[in-house]
Amino acid sequence: MDKHKTKFISVCLILIATICIVVGENSPVFSYSEINEQTKKMANKSRDESVNTHLIQTNTNYSNEEQTLNVFSKSIIDGLIEVTPPSYFVLGFDKEIYLDKIDIHLENKLKLPIQYTIDDVDFYGTKISEIVNFSSSKERLTIDLKNYNSAYIKISLNIVDSQLIQTGLKLKKIKVYGKPTSPYEEEIFLKSKGNFLSGNDIDNPLTIFRAPIQKSVYNLSNEIIGNDSNLSDHEKVIKYIDYMKSYKIGFASNALAINTIREKIGQCGSFTNTLIALAKSQGINGRVIYMMNYPENAGHTVAELWINGKWRMYDPTYGVYYTNTPNNFKNPNILSFNELKNGGGRDKNISRVITNQIRLDEGKPLSYKFINLEIYEKSNPSGPIGPNNIFIYPLKMDAVTKNVITKVDFSLKNQGAEYIGVAFINSNHSWTFSSLVKDKVYKFVITPGLLGTEKGLEDEFKISVESLSGMKIIGAKEKAFNKIQGTFEALEIKFVAKDTQAKLLISHPYIDDKFHYLMIDKYELIETER
Structure with missing residues (x-):
């Protein structure tokens, strides 16, 4: 590939991920249905052993930041470390996991009350959301994280009363317990090699980015749908949007569907690419819609999917679509981007359906500007890209x-x-x-x-x-x-x-x-x- 083209594709994937501000070829295709119960048990055991914990950052004098340790096996911190609060440790995992609990062992001779905060963060330690926040003077703690799913966490320690003498405090151990978020997803990725559609295939709606749709994405699309042959195309689309409901808002390594799925993080561009890739795996054609310069210094990306003879607009970031048949969950009449751009959403019979209220509320007030009718009517330029x-x-x-x-x-x-x-x-x-x-x-x-x-x-x-x-x-x-x-x-x-x-x-x-x-x-x- 031309070196200039290679650079551009990298640039365009970054643009796709950031436009929404509020992120072996010849192996046989793996069939999920072929896994028997014994294989599932072996796979679960393998996953527990292969999920590693990495110490990404710390402001303490702990020197071994490059160590990699297995979840369930050893402690990521093991040994006396002088701690002068405020101190923090950013931990990362090979893949997103359900966090079960964290054991923390301090040497706290003065019984100082310590404020503990555990945040869900991105790779750079930037806070996404708070998981727990409490104070304790105990030397041994087991913190229940209630299966919170995350790829990176930041553990912060501070003194409750800043007037207290900050001496005699040493950290002895941090140990993390967790398990992968998707039981069989990783096996699909490992065994489904090659592409379902290459990046240059004219039938691939993501060929505008020269981005392939991998066989693993195709197989995952089938797994999400399951064995229900009576699902309408709309119901399949909603299943795919729901599958991404818990993904974090942030930056994946790039905006390819496979990276968004594996890293469970993205923004409007990468969520749209992922929805279009999953839908195309079921024979549903799609295209990417950009809406630029609205709100000011921002914009948004959504998908249009060809269902029952017309384009229909779906916003996978917030699970939004506009329809005059909101109670029809099988084949609603969903408006297209052009219908919304031309004021069709103003009809008194049109309702806005929101299926991811949690993510919408987490991003407010800006997130509401991405779903209101004004963005379809006022963004410039806007429309299908290519x-x-x-x-x-x-x-x-x-x-x-x-x-x-x-x-x-x-x-x-x-x-x-x-x-x-x-x-x-x-x-x-x-x-x-x-x-x-x-x-x-x-x-x-x-x-x-x-x-x-x-x-x-x-x-x-x-x-x-x-x-x-x-x-x-x-x-x-x-x-x-x-x-x-x-x-x-x-x-x-x-x-x-x-x-x-x-x-x-x-x-x-x-x-x-x-x-x-x-x-x-x-x-x-x-x-x-x-």
């Missing part, structure tokens, strides 16, 4: 207060600025320039980065420019970036300001299934001479 679907991103630059935008400014504040061209999004720009001086000449300078291409056009990238208002473009409207000694040079677009505000459209001629895009490093608006 190389053939043109997105025109509204971007802004002020000639006085902000006349330079670099890569550090892109992200959610300047959505779409990352590149021009065709990839998983067909990206075009509509720039608004403000604080201009009438009749002055300006140049808009675009400094490019890497080129990604599947067309074999390593030395070519062309754009078209068009005045939408307030300016007269100087020179040709068809332009090309020049490549010298293997590097594309900056391109200048000169214009005369006819008003204090002007609008410029930047588009490109590359509209087909093959990627051809130019990453951008910087944009500048400079007053100049003719």
Whole structure:
């Protein structure tokens, strides 16, 4: 694969995961139904032995942070450690587990009351939610975690009364007890090798990301559905959404369905990809819907699935859909994205169904903006993404207060600025320039980065420019970036300001299934001479 393309796919997977802010080929396919009871018992034993605990971070003087220990076997901390509260330990596991209990053994000669907090965190130790919080002066504690499922936890110790002398406190032992969250999921992943649909298969709805749907995802889709042959497609979709109900909001290693499922963490983009992959495994076609720039500096991703002859919108993050038949749980009439965009959700007979109220409430108030009708009606650009679907991103630059935008400014504040061209999004720009001086000449300078291409056009990238208002473009409207000694040079677009505000459209001629895009490093608006 072209190195530029490889880099871009990594970038696009990050974009998919972050857009919602509030994250062996020839082996035989494994059939879950072939596991007999004896194999299940062996699998359970194997899982208990293979789930390892890792000490990820600590602010104590404990030096062995790289050790890996089996859950149920040894203590992750074993030996006297001087502890000066506040102290913490971030523990991670090979896979998400149900936490049964934690044993903590302190040497607390002064019987100081210690405040214990155990938080569910991400890999970096950032708090997701609090699991338990209590105080105790006991030297030996067993903390019941009631089968809380997590991949990373942070254990914090503090002195209840900060006036107390903080001496004589030593940590002797921390031991974690738990078991994997999914009884047979890991066996499916281990034994189902290869792809159900490759990343380049035209029948794969995720081919826009060049992302495969693995056989393990296909087999898991069957396992979730079970043996009920009478399920409607809608009922299958709801089962898949429910399967992801307990997944954390955060960042998986990437937005591929298999990683979201294994790591049980993601955001709207990765949840959407996972739903579409599971649905396609049952023959239900889908597509990814992006809704950009609403709320401000944010956006959301949902799925549309082709069921009973029409597109139907499902939001897998919050389990939301809009329908005029809310009491029909088998084949409700669900509105499409376009119906919602065009105000169809305002009909008095339309109800909003929410199947994941817990996750919705955990993210409020912002999460409610992701499910309200305004996001469908006001987001811009919005719609199904893909190389053939043109997105025109509204971007802004002020000639006085902000006349330079670099890569550090892109992200959610300047959505779409990352590149021009065709990839998983067909990206075009509509720039608004403000604080201009009438009749002055300006140049808009675009400094490019890497080129990604599947067309074999390593030395070519062309754009078209068009005045939408307030300016007269100087020179040709068809332009090309020049490549010298293997590097594309900056391109200048000169214009005369006819008003204090002007609008410029930047588009490109590359509209087909093959990627051809130019990453951008910087944009500048400079007053100049003719």
